[in-house]
Amino acid sequence: MKLKPKITIADHFLGIEDPRIDRTKRHNLIDIMTIAIIAVICGADGWVGIETYGCAKYEWLTTFLELPNGIPSHDTFARVFAQINPQQFQSCFLDWMKSIQKVTNGEVVAIDGKILRGSYDTNNEQSAIQIVSAWATTNKLVLGQIKVDSKSNEITAIPELLKILELSGCLVTIDAIGCQKEIVRLITQQNADYVITLKKNQGNLYDEVEKLFQFVISTGFEGIEHSTYKTEERGHGRHEIRHYMMLSGIGSRLNPDSVWSNFNSVGMVESVRSLNGETTVETRYFISSLKSNVEQFANSIRSHWGVENSLHWILDVALREDDCRIRKDNAPQNFAILRHIAVNLLTQEKRRKRGIKNKQFLAAMDNKYLLSILALA
Structure with missing residues (x-):
């Protein structure tokens, strides 16, 4: 039986319609979105970085995500976020905030x-x-x-x-x-x-x-x-x-x-x-x-x-927004929302008197600290 840490990401993003046709659904949409959000909080600044984070944290992620076919590839992350309706993502983001x-x-x-x-x-x-x-x-x-x-x-x-x-x-x-x-x-x-x-x-x-x-x-x-x-x-x-x-x-x-x-x-x-x-x-x-x-x-x-x-x-220096080359379809707008989610949660975490970049570094290394950030949601 899988343990479920106090992560409520799924609850906030249930309103997003899956843009994929059935035969292409090797990975759950909520798994894809959860990994992306967590990875960006921990410092990932692109699809390869998100995949890399997912692979490195695979065992921990399986404690609360289904991951029926393992960690999605960076191409899958890119394709899905290019198709996700940004208005729906924005609406879910607003409800979360x-x-x-x-x-x-x-x-x-x-x-x-x-x-x-x-x-x-x-x-x-x-x-x-x-x-x-x-x-x-x-x-x-x-x-x-x-x-x-x-x-x-x-x-x-x-x-x-x-x-x-x-x-x-x-x-x-x-x-x-x-x-x-x-x-x-x-x-x-x-x-x-x-x-x-x-x-x-x-x-x-x-x-x-x-x-x-x-x-x-x-x-x-x-x-x-x-x-x-x-x-x-x-x-x-x-x-x-x-x-x-x-x-x-x-x-x-x-x-x-x-x-x-x-x-x-x-x-x-x-x-x-x-x-x-x-x-x-x-x-x-x-x-x-x-x-x-x-x-x-x-x-x-x-x-x-x-x-x-x-x-x-913060967006430019800590999250390297100006260096990001994501530009296909809805992906730039949706990745901007990912960065805003990260900025909000990292800023609201007040216990550690560190800058955003060091908070990201600590979250990437320490799952308990990451969970304390996600608990703010």
């Missing part, structure tokens, strides 16, 4: 895109795939992802991602490409707040906001509700001062026809950076549903910028 941890009230959720640089295929004229992800900055969880259509851009992908997320009580941050009325409407429909970067080609709004800040500063903010905040950072020869300013109660002035949902304030960040004797100044403008909380505004901006270090850096 919701079971791990609920997003807390006030959580800053950064929506950001990332190009999978290794997914391009010049022979088939396939450009690199882009994935838009939602990252809970405090809980450090990938909440969901969606692939950008090859003939479109993030503007069409972000609304589709917002529709599958639960954002009530959250504060959503998006770069300038997300400065769209429909995107703002979808956020506010979920009873969430937003802070979105203004883009210069956003009609006249950017110019109006820029002129408004110049005017109120020159007149000493007369008749305008405002608040300010300042941060200063030093390190590695860099000195940066950020001045945050928020103007509230300006909806009737900048949004008279209410075309922007819950447009309550505008924000400005002036960053003065000194590095190696050179000083640069950058000014950004934002629209927001926040009414009057400049520190919350500042925190949301810093949290959004931090997604590069908190998520993208």
Whole structure:
């Protein structure tokens, strides 16, 4: 009789339809998916690595998987994940993440895109795939992802991602490409707040906001509700001062026809950076549903910028996403989900004060530690 460790992967992925025809089913779909998820958690970055891990851990895997014909080949892993419906995989992934941890009230959720640089295929004229992800900055969880259509851009992908997320009580941050009325409407429909970067080609709004800040500063903010905040950072020869300013109660002035949902304030960040004797100044403008909380505004901006270090850096350095050459059919999108599962579970494991890469190394060597990571699910 086989022992069953506390692994609930099968429960989360029962909703995925097996894309194979009956005569090709030498291996159970759940066995294939379980080995792939565990292997990526332990550091596998491709189909050969997944097969290698499976063969090395065969005896242990047989304690909870059927494996009627042994460990699948790397070609089998590649073929199956190229066929699996990514929407079904995504849905199962979302259900799993919701079971791990609920997003807390006030959580800053950064929506950001990332190009999978290794997914391009010049022979088939396939450009690199882009994935838009939602990252809970405090809980450090990938909440969901969606692939950008090859003939479109993030503007069409972000609304589709917002529709599958639960954002009530959250504060959503998006770069300038997300400065769209429909995107703002979808956020506010979920009873969430937003802070979105203004883009210069956003009609006249950017110019109006820029002129408004110049005017109120020159007149000493007369008749305008405002608040300010300042941060200063030093390190590695860099000195940066950020001045945050928020103007509230300006909806009737900048949004008279209410075309922007819950447009309550505008924000400005002036960053003065000194590095190696050179000083640069950058000014950004934002629209927001926040009414009057400049520190919350500042925190949301810093949290959004931090997604590069908190998520993208981990994906590139620890999980080697940019080096991955997986590019056939649905495989790139599905492997991206595998990486996000690994990032979430490894990040949520708090007992070992180690970086993601060392956690992967330890999980590959120590089955008990691996089980403690999987128990988070």
